[in-house]
Amino acid sequence: MVQVKEILTKALKKLVYDPLKIILKSRRGTFGLIIVLFFTLMATVGPLIVRYDPSTVNLSEALQPPSLKHPLGTDWFGRDILAMLIIGSQDVLFVSFVTALITTSVATFIGILSGYMGGKVDSALVAVTDIVLTIPGFPLLIVIASVLRTSNPILLAAILSITAWAPLSRAIRSQTLSLREREFVEMAKCLGMPSIHIIFSEILPNIMPYIIINGIFAFTGAIYAQVGLFMLGLAPYKSQNWGVMLNLAVNYAGAVFSIRQASLLAPAICIILLQVGLVFLSGSLEEVFNPRLRSG
Amino acid sequence: MWKDRVIGGEIISEYLMEARKLTKEFEVSVGMFKSRAKIRAVDEVSFGIKEGEQIALVGESGCGKSTLGRLLLGLIKPSSGQILYKGRNIWRLSRKEFEEFRRNAQIIPQNPYDALNPTKKLSAALIPQILRHKIAKGRSEARKMALDLLEMVGLSPPEDFIDRYPSRLSGGQMQRVVIARAISVKPQFIVADEAVSMLDASLRVEILDMMHKIGEELKTTFLLITHDLGVARYFAKNGKIAIMYLGDIVEIGETEEIIRNPLHPYTKALLAAIPVPDPKIARERKSIPLKSIDVPSLLKPISGCKFHTRCPYAIEDCEKIKPELRLVGNRWVACHLT
Amino acid sequence: MPGNPIDVMINQYMQQGMSMEQARIMVSSLYQIDFSKPVWEQYIEYLQLIIRGNLGVSYIYTGVPVARIISYALPWTVFLLSISITLSFVLGIILGMFAAYRRNTKADHTITLFSTITNAIPNYVLALIFLFFFACVWKIFPMRGTRDPRIPPGFTLEFISNVFHHATLPILSFLITTVGSWILQMRGATISVLGEDYIKVAEARGLKGKRIMFSYVGRNAIIPLFTRLAIAIGYMFSGSVLIENIFTYTGIGYYLTYSVTARDYPLMQGCFLITTLAIILSNFIADLLYGFLDPRVRIER
Numbered sequence: 001m002v003q004v005k006e007i008l009t010k011a012l013k014k015l016v017y018d019p020l021k022i023i024l025k026s027r028r029g030t031f032g033l034i035i036v037l038f039f040t041l042m043a044t045v046g047p048l049i050v051r052y053d054p055s056t057v058n059l060s061e062a063l064q065p066p067s068l069k070h071p072l073g074t075d076w077f078g079r080d081i082l083a084m085l086i087i088g089s090q091d092v093l094f095v096s097f098v099t100a101l102i103t104t105s106v107a108t109f110i111g112i113l114s115g116y117m118g119g120k121v122d123s124a125l126v127a128v129t130d131i132v133l134t135i136p137g138f139p140l141l142i143v144i145a146s147v148l149r150t151s152n153p154i155l156l157a158a159i160l161s162i163t164a165w166a167p168l169s170r171a172i173r174s175q176t177l178s179l180r181e182r183e184f185v186e187m188a189k190c191l192g193m194p195s196i197h198i199i200f201s202e203i204l205p206n207i208m209p210y211i212i213i214n215g216i217f218a219f220t221g222a223i224y225a226q227v228g229l230f231m232l233g234l235a236p237y238k239s240q241n242w243g244v245m246l247n248l249a250v251n252y253a254g255a256v257f258s259i260r261q262a263s264l265l266a267p268a269i270c271i272i273l274l275q276v277g278l279v280f281l282s283g284s285l286e287e288v289f290n291p292r293l294r295s296g
Numbered sequence: 297m298w299k300d301r302v303i304g305g306e307i308i309s310e311y312l313m314e315a316r317k318l319t320k321e322f323e324v325s326v327g328m329f330k331s332r333a334k335i336r337a338v339d340e341v342s343f344g345i346k347e348g349e350q351i352a353l354v355g356e357s358g359c360g361k362s363t364l365g366r367l368l369l370g371l372i373k374p375s376s377g378q379i380l381y382k383g384r385n386i387w388r389l390s391r392k393e394f395e396e397f398r399r400n401a402q403i404i405p406q407n408p409y410d411a412l413n414p415t416k417k418l419s420a421a422l423i424p425q426i427l428r429h430k431i432a433k434g435r436s437e438a439r440k441m442a443l444d445l446l447e448m449v450g451l452s453p454p455e456d457f458i459d460r461y462p463s464r465l466s467g468g469q470m471q472r473v474v475i476a477r478a479i480s481v482k483p484q485f486i487v488a489d490e491a492v493s494m495l496d497a498s499l500r501v502e503i504l505d506m507m508h509k510i511g512e513e514l515k516t517t518f519l520l521i522t523h524d525l526g527v528a529r530y531f532a533k534n535g536k537i538a539i540m541y542l543g544d545i546v547e548i549g550e551t552e553e554i555i556r557n558p559l560h561p562y563t564k565a566l567l568a569a570i571p572v573p574d575p576k577i578a579r580e581r582k583s584i585p586l587k588s589i590d591v592p593s594l595l596k597p598i599s600g601c602k603f604h605t606r607c608p609y610a611i612e613d614c615e616k617i618k619p620e621l622r623l624v625g626n627r628w629v630a631c632h633l634t
Numbered sequence: 635m636p637g638n639p640i641d642v643m644i645n646q647y648m649q650q651g652m653s654m655e656q657a658r659i660m661v662s663s664l665y666q667i668d669f670s671k672p673v674w675e676q677y678i679e680y681l682q683l684i685i686r687g688n689l690g691v692s693y694i695y696t697g698v699p700v701a702r703i704i705s706y707a708l709p710w711t712v713f714l715l716s717i718s719i720t721l722s723f724v725l726g727i728i729l730g731m732f733a734a735y736r737r738n739t740k741a742d743h744t745i746t747l748f749s750t751i752t753n754a755i756p757n758y759v760l761a762l763i764f765l766f767f768f769a770c771v772w773k774i775f776p777m778r779g780t781r782d783p784r785i786p787p788g789f790t791l792e793f794i795s796n797v798f799h800h801a802t803l804p805i806l807s808f809l810i811t812t813v814g815s816w817i818l819q820m821r822g823a824t825i826s827v828l829g830e831d832y833i834k835v836a837e838a839r840g841l842k843g844k845r846i847m848f849s850y851v852g853r854n855a856i857i858p859l860f861t862r863l864a865i866a867i868g869y870m871f872s873g874s875v876l877i878e879n880i881f882t883y884t885g886i887g888y889y890l891t892y893s894v895t896a897r898d899y900p901l902m903q904g905c906f907l908i909t910t911l912a913i914i915l916s917n918f919i920a921d922l923l924y925g926f927l928d929p930r931v932r933i934e935r
Contacts, residue, residue, distance in 0.1 A: 134917065136909045138872040139890055143902065146894045183405040184413045184421075187474070190369060191425040191481060192398040201424070205415040224756045228876050231758065232891050246762060250880055259771050268759045275754040283750070 019288040029284030035277025039270075043093040046086035053083075066263050073263040075245070076252050085266055088240035091153070092223065098157035099164070099222035104215040106161065107168035112207075114169070115176025116199055126173070129166050137163040138225065145229055151236040160225050168214055175207050209289035216282040220275050227271060242267035309383030311344030312517055313368055313401075313485055318342065318377035320363055324595075335594045337363040339543035339602075340377065342621070343628075345519060347484070350511060350535035352520045352528035352551070354566070356591065360543040361521045365487040368519070369401045370394075381485075399429055402483040406490040408470035411477075412462040418446070418473055419458045422480050429481050445476040449506060468499040472506070479510060488520045492527060504531050525570055529555060539563050542594060542602045549627035559629045561607045601632065609633055700904040703889060708908065710780050711878070711885030714801060715870045718808035723863055725809075726816020731852065733817065734824035746821070749814030758876035761807035765880055768803060775803050778882035804877050808870070819862065823855035830854075864920030868913035 023029035062078040064070060072081035114125040144159055179185060180203070188198050229235050230243025231250065245267045320338040325331070337360040345351055355361045366372045368379055370386050378385045381397050389397060405411045412421055422442040423435070432438040439458070446454035449472040462470060471491065478486055488507065492500040504527070511518050520531050528537055529551060537555075538548040539562060547560040558564045565586055585608045592598060592605055601607070604614040613632050621628045733745040769777040776782075781797050827833065828851060836850055875887035882888065886905050893901035 134910065134914050136868075136872045136906070136913055138875055139906055139909050142875065142891060142894050143906065183407055183411040186371065186405060187403060187411055187477060188425075190371060190398070190401070190403045191428075191477070192395060193425060193428060197424065197428075201416070201420070202413055206413070208415075220754070227756070228758055232876070232879055232895075234891075234894065246759075249762060249766070253765055253770050253777065259767075262766070262771075265763060265766055268762055271759050272755050275756065276751050279750060279754040 019285070022288045023281070023284045026284055026287070028280040029287070032277045032280030032282075032284060035273055036281055039089060039093060039274050039277075042086055043089040047090055050083045050086050051080075063261060065258075065261060072266050073261070075264060076248060081245075081263055081266055084240045084245060085242070085270060088242045088245065088267065089270070091241045092226065092243070095153045095157050095160070095226055096219055096222040098154060099160040099226065100215055100219035102157055102161040103164045103168065103218045103222070104211060107165040107214075107218075108172055108211055110165070111169040111172025112176050112199060112203065115173040116180060116195070116203065122173075129169050129173075132163055132166040133170070135163055138228070141225060141229060142232065142234055146234045149236055156226075156235065157222075160222055160229075164218065164221055164225070168218065171214070172207065172211070175210060176203060179203050179206055209286075213282050213285055213289070216278055216285070220278050223271065223275065242271060309344075309380060310346060311380070312347040312349075312382060313519075314344040314378075314380040314383075315364070315368065316342050316378045316380065318364070318367060318379060319375045320360075320367055320372065321375045333595050336543050336597075337594070338367060338374075341543070341545050342377075343538060343545055343548055345485075345517060347517055348511075348515065350508070350518045350520070350532050351538060352522060352532040352535070353538045353540060354522060354525055354528045355540035356523055358542075358591070358594075359540045361540050362489055364540070365403070365489050365519065365521050368485075369403055369487055370397065371403070399481050400484040402478040402481065402486050404475055404478045404486060404488040404491045407494055408467050408474055409462075409494075411474045412470060414462055417459050417461055418442075421462075421473060421477050422446075422458075425477075425481050431481065442476075442480070445480055446473070448479075448510070449473070449476045450502075451476075468495055468503070471495060471499075471503060475503075475506065475510070479514060479516070482514060483516060485517045486519070488518060490522055491520065493522065493524070500527065501530070507531070525566055539566065542591070542598075544602055544630060545621065545628075546603070546630045547627065548621070549629075553627065559624060559627060560603075560631050561609055561633075562603050601630075700900045703901060704886065704904050704908055707884055707886050707889050707905075710883065711871070711874055711887060713797075714804055714808070714878075714883065714885060715867070715874060717801070718805050718812070719863070719867060719870060721805070722809050722812045723816055723859075726813045727820040727852075727856065727859070729813075730817040730820025731824050731855070734821045734828065737825060742821075745817060749817040751814070752810050753812075753814035753818070755811050757807050757811040757873055758880055760811055761804065761877050761880045764803045764807060776800050780883055780885075800881075800883075804881050804883055807877055808873070812866075816859070819859055820855060823858060824851060827851050827855045861920040861924045864916050864923055866916075868916035871909045871912045 023033055057077045057079065062074060062076055064074045064078075066073045070080050070082065072085065075081055075084070110125055110129065114122045114129075140163060141160065144162065145156075148155070148159065150156060150159075185198060185202050188202050193201075227241075227243035227246065230241050231246040233244075233247050233251075235243075249264055249268075318338055318341045319336065322335045322337055324333050324335055339360075341364060353361050353364065363372065367374055370379065373387070379387070381389075381401070384393070386394065386397050412418075419439065419442055422445060423438045426432050426438040426441055427435070432441050443454040443458060446452075446457050451457045451469060451472055457465075457469075457473075462473075465473065475491075491507075492503050495503060507518060507520075508531075510516060518531075520528065522528050522531075532551045535551060536548060537551045539546050539554075539560065541562050547554065547558070547563050554563060555567065558567055586606045587608060587610075588606050592602075598605065600613070600615045600617055601610070601619050604610040607614065611632065617632070619630045619632050621630045729745055729749075733742045736742045764775075765777065768774045776799065780800055781787075781793070782800075785793050785796050787793055833850060871886070874885060875890055877883070878885045878887035879891050886908055889901060890905035890909070892898075893905060
């Protein structure tokens with residue numbers, strides 16, 4: 001029993017405490033961490049404490065500037081913006097997260113397989129990857145999303161990943177290729193270790209940092225694609241999704257005339273904050289993984 | 297060169313590891329239009345290593361010695377020719393037999409900083425293969441064996457080292473762990489590819505001595521690949537040296553004999569090039585007047601003896617006919633002039 | 635697919651009194667594809683038409699050839715993207731080299747921070763903010779369109795300034811969100827070139843700082859960036875989809891979105907094709923450039 005507790009505290013120290021120290025040392029890292037935690041909270045806990053039902057339309061209260069009653073004002077249809085923001089965050093974060101997961105997993109799988117096996121398998125996978133790379137991502141996304149109008153978030157995530165995996169897969173493949181030539185891999189092969197062991201024990205741990213950091217970028221890319229898609233009005237209508245809120249902003253921009261209605265852009269600000277926070281956090285994580293980059 | 301005896305239907309080779317007309321070609325892209333060219337890194341090499349022998353393979357950079365080493369270990373596939381382990385062609389073995397060969401042929405690579413996985417503890421560098429080949433029956437027994445191995449390579453007390461990460465070791469310590477890794481599966485044959493080249497001079501003797509000790513205790517046959525004749529001489533004191541040039545073995549024989557009386561012109565040149573600290577001896581030494589300092593590129597095939605472009609003693613035949621390794625006394629030399 | 639415009643059109647013709655067969659023939663000749671054949675055969679006919687330069691006829695803009703729509707829209711997109719990319723790249727390499735030479739000073743830190751932040755901002759979000767403030771609230775720039783249709787096209791100052799007036803916000807959106815990437819890349823490349831031995835040799839030889847900066851450092855640092863530039867051009871086509879939509883800027887991206895929502899398949903395919911071609915072309919140029927520019931690749935071993 002004591003052993004388990006020991007192992008747990010060691011793991012916690014290595015996975016949480018030490019990285020945290022490094023992240024918190026830099027201003028950017030701290031900022032990024034706070035932002036990410038903030039939005040995670042917003043998406044998970046937020047919807048439980050929201051007072052207004054964002055779907056009720058109340059035209060009498062339309063386009064009100066921020067007030068005590070509506071901290072961020074109301075939109076063109078009288079809906080509370082803050083409430084919509086909080087509920088919408090769930091959609092954005094969840095779908096983007098799943099998308100990033102799918103993108104990263106597929107890219108890792110194909111990249112490592114291709115790089116490690118070489119030969120015909122590699123050639124075939126590289127050809128496929130190259131073809132996917134030349135397909136314009138966002139236009140394809142538009143076409144597919146409009147044809148497959150789905151409100152299933154997982155399916156949406158899958159669609160968003162359709163071309164996103166290709167560039168990452170290429171990068172992982174070249175990492176795998178160079179790792180494959182390292183002497184400790186050569187020794188492992190010589191010692192008779194099976195390919196499965198080499199891939200999981202020797203190669204994977206060495207590209208894990210790369211995968212994690214690119215996973216975060218996959219996340220930012222997913223947010224970009226998802227919100228963009230909703231902003232064009234090409235996905236099923238969930239009115240609180242930030243992208244849909246932006247869609248309304250585009251379509252009804254003509255009705256905006258005063259700076260007091262700036263809160264209509266609240267989702268835009270949130271998106272910017274989230275993206276910047278994620279980028280800062282990934283930069284800080286790079287320092288965690290690569291001791292040489294640390295400045296302190 | 298090879299004398300196989302057949303006893304009772306089974307081939308008994310007198311060599312543990314043998315190369316027969318072993319050739320390896322690499323394709324290379326050259327220039328902006330990426331035209332392909334072939335480089336023969338190993339050119340129809342034939343030689344054998346007996347069990348228990350300590351052989352040093354010497355040559356300059358790019359002569360193909362590392363490639364030859366890896367061919368012998370089955371890490372690279374030959375373009376043509378055979379590699380025999382105990383008389384059997386390793387590429388014709390069944391899967392189980394090949395696994396057994398695998399276990400018995402190990403490599404000690406050149407760069408200790410690269411030969412250990414930086415993300416894993418030392419225990420992970422030793423235990424997995426012990427378990428895989430069922431040399432021990434459980435994790436605790438395997439761990440005990442790993443501790444013994446660390447002790448054997450001079451990392452004492454082993455308990456201090458086994459849970460460390462490679463970043464906490466010095467270059468010399470890392471190389472010891474690498475050696476421990478190589479012998480963890482109790483191989484019969486080890487190829488040490490420039491195993492001491494990246495170590496400080498003071499450590500080299502220690503490591504070479506350790507390899508000797510291991511050779512004796514575990515009855516392992518060593519092939520040390522090096523570009524340094526001094527290292528080769530020290531390691532293979534009671535063994536043999538093979539000299540390699542541009543993909544060919546030009547001379548093989550007992551170490552002391554070769555040092556005292558080199559027969560092949562290239563061997564003579566190599567020996568003459570070893571810097572000697574005593575200026576008096578250095579002045580007295582005869583230098584070999586090589587025709588050119590440049591080593592010819594392998595991209596253009598050389599006719600006849602590969603050394604003829606630089607050899608000061610070359611005769612007409614040297615340019616036309618390639619000399620084979622012939623027995624001269626108890627030395628094998630590939631030269632028309634012997 | 636539901637709401638197939640072909641069927642709708644056939645129905646319309648039938649309502650005008652034609653028989654089913656006649657209606658179908660009318661529609662077929664209009665779009666030059668026989669719709670009664672199985673889909674894959676239709677596709678082959680379509681490919682044949684494309685090779686001959688015929689992209690078909692738009693559904694919604696009934697009767698207008700897709701090629702004409704694209705030839706109208708493409709120049710606008712190219713105009714927008716070329717100005718954006720050029721400005722972004724040039725500004726980026728200047729600031730990048732500037733920051734590299736003043737490494738670890740306050741100027742460098744500011745520039746790097748600015749670049750990282752602006753790079754993270756999605757371009758359409760910035761576009762929206764610009765639209766709101768500069769076009770709707772403060773009315774400095776126009777809200778939509780590529781130009782004022784009342785001004786006749788021509789090389790007049792009035793027309794040209796109007797075009798640029800309309801293009802300013804889209805260009806700014808692109809510029810600000812992409813310049814950061816070039817700054818960071820150029821800065822990184824310059825720093826690594828500055829660390830190379832041949833630079834130290836040049837300094838030791840007594841070459842003037844400026845000469846070193848341009849002939850040696852600049853030239854070597856830019857080489858990897860050129861190929862990425864070519865690739866970036868391809869990706870810009872993807873990105874322009876969103877920005878053109880926000881500003882109702884009638885380029886390829888705008889028509890692509892429009893054709894998707896309106897189910898105008900020929901137009902959609904046409905726009906998609908052009909975008910894909912642009913990306914393939916830019917990748918190809920990037921490959922050529924890389925082989926040509928990097929002298930190390932040229933030298934025979």
